[in-house]
Amino acid sequence: APGANVQSAIHNASAPLSSPHADRHPLRAGKHGHHRGRWWRAMARDPSLSPRFPRAIIIGVRKGGTRALLEMLSMHPSVITAEKELHFFNTNEKFSKGPEWYRLQMPPSHDDQVTLEKTPAYFTEPEVPGRIASMYAGLNITDLRLLLILRDPIDRLLSDYTQLMHNRGERGKARPSLDEVLLTRDGKHINTDYKAIQRSLYAGHMENWLRHFSRDHLLIVDGDRLIREPLPELKRVEQFLGLPSFLGSDNLYFNATRGFYCLRDVRRNRCLNDSKGRPHPNVNATLLAQLQEFFRKPNRKLYTLVGQTFDWA
Numbered sequence: 001a002p003g004a005n006v007q008s009a010i011h012n013a014s015a016p017l018s019s020p021h022a023d024r025h026p027l028r029a030g031k032h033g034h035h036r037g038r039w040w041r042a043m044a045r046d047p048s049l050s051p052r053f054p055r056a057i058i059i060g061v062r063k064g065g066t067r068a069l070l071e072m073l074s075m076h077p078s079v080i081t082a083e084k085e086l087h088f089f090n091t092n093e094k095f096s097k098g099p100e101w102y103r104l105q106m107p108p109s110h111d112d113q114v115t116l117e118k119t120p121a122y123f124t125e126p127e128v129p130g131r132i133a134s135m136y137a138g139l140n141i142t143d144l145r146l147l148l149i150l151r152d153p154i155d156r157l158l159s160d161y162t163q164l165m166h167n168r169g170e171r172g173k174a175r176p177s178l179d180e181v182l183l184t185r186d187g188k189h190i191n192t193d194y195k196a197i198q199r200s201l202y203a204g205h206m207e208n209w210l211r212h213f214s215r216d217h218l219l220i221v222d223g224d225r226l227i228r229e230p231l232p233e234l235k236r237v238e239q240f241l242g243l244p245s246f247l248g249s250d251n252l253y254f255n256a257t258r259g260f261y262c263l264r265d266v267r268r269n270r271c272l273n274d275s276k277g278r279p280h281p282n283v284n285a286t287l288l289a290q291l292q293e294f295f296r297k298p299n300r301k302l303y304t305l306v307g308q309t310f311d312w313a
């Protein structure tokens with residue numbers, strides 16, 4: 001497969017640069033110099049390689065399993081992934097750098113490959129869908145596909161809380177209890193001001209996306225299923241992106257110690273890092289019932305909006 005050559009060209013490239021103007025190429029500059037040197041050498045060896053606009057973007061949701069999805073898809077020879085989250089469409093300073101800057105952040109690919117980036121913050125930032133839609137329209141690219149991975153909003157919330165408290169701990173800050181952040185001061189209601197609650201209110205965010213993209217440009221991956229049995233979800237993505245069928249059971253193995261599927265490809269076996277799969281806090285029965293009640297209506301609204309249901313409480 002042509003993609004396998006690209007992967008190995010990028011990983012093994014050591015040929016000297018052939019262009020006298022190599023130092024002036026924009027890919028030589030910037031803080032990802034390490035990658036860029038590798039990319040540049042690969043392009044010098046193979047002129048049909050170049051950075052291309054993503055034809056697929058994983059737009060979220062934060063803590064939905066976006067890293068697992070990206071890494072699993074990166075084993076497909078027709079998929080080339082941007083390793084870092086770009087935060088291009090949700091950061092004014094980056095967005096103002098313009099489309100060409102965005103393109104040049106992408107690893108080189110062949111034109112029959114799909115470049116894929118993921119930034120989980122895109123899904124919940126209101127300005128993002130309009131920005132993506134108008135930039136791609138301006139570039140005359142009509143085949144952009146969006147991937148959204150959703151997980152039970154209560155699990156997502158607990159995962160988000162765990163991450164936020166971990167970050168606070170690292171900075172020596174206090175870590176409020178689950179009840180303290182999720183409930184209003186009188187302890188009676190769900191605190192809708194809490195960001196992690198807002199991020200789990202999928203229907204509102206979805207309405208915003210559907211104002212700019214038609215439903216058939218968006219695939220919703222079931223994040224709970226991606227954890228339990230990833231392959232069927234990956235095959236749905238292959239089909240949606242129009243990729244040749246490639247990923248199979250050989251590419252995944254269950255690691256009982258980690259409690260997750262890990263990846264096996266031509267390069268190596270690897271699990272995601274320890275920041276994925278952290279233990280979640282226990283939720284007492286009263287709070288759990290309150291959360292279930294709170295999310296019931298927005299969940300139903302999402303099902304109607306997208307014409308798809310999930311096994312959420």
Ligand SMILES: Nc1ncnc2c1ncn2[C@@H]1O[C@H](COP(=O)(O)OS(=O)(=O)O)[C@@H](OP(=O)(O)O)[C@H]1O
Binds near residue numbers: 064066068227272
């Ligand atoms: N195969 C595999 N290995 C490890 N982890 C997996 C896997 N598949 C899905 N997940 C779940 O991914 C959750 C993290 O989601 P994200 O990668 O989207 O997080 S982030 O928003 O980028 O921080 C992470 O959430 P937590 O378990 O709450 O840490 C995992 O449950």
